[in-house]
Amino acid sequence: MICSIAWNTQAQTEFTASVSSSTVTTADRIELVFELSNASSASGFRAPSMSDFKILGGPMQS
Numbered sequence: 001m002i003c004s005i006a007w008n009t010q011a012q013t014e015f016t017a018s019v020s021s022s023t024v025t026t027a028d029r030i031e032l033v034f035e036l037s038n039a040s041s042a043s044g045f046r047a048p049s050m051s052d053f054k055i056l057g058g059p060m061q062s
Contacts, residue, residue: 011038029056 020031036042
């Protein structure tokens, strides 16, 4: 007896942007995270201009 079961689970692609704090001063450091989940590829992403901020590191991928 041969039995096969196929599960077709297609999770919806999700994009989120989050910051490490909701209230900051001009001297505070914050972390801005863009996260893409359940995507087959992530090529071509461009973060918005951050010309009013001093960028200390990044971008990084994991």
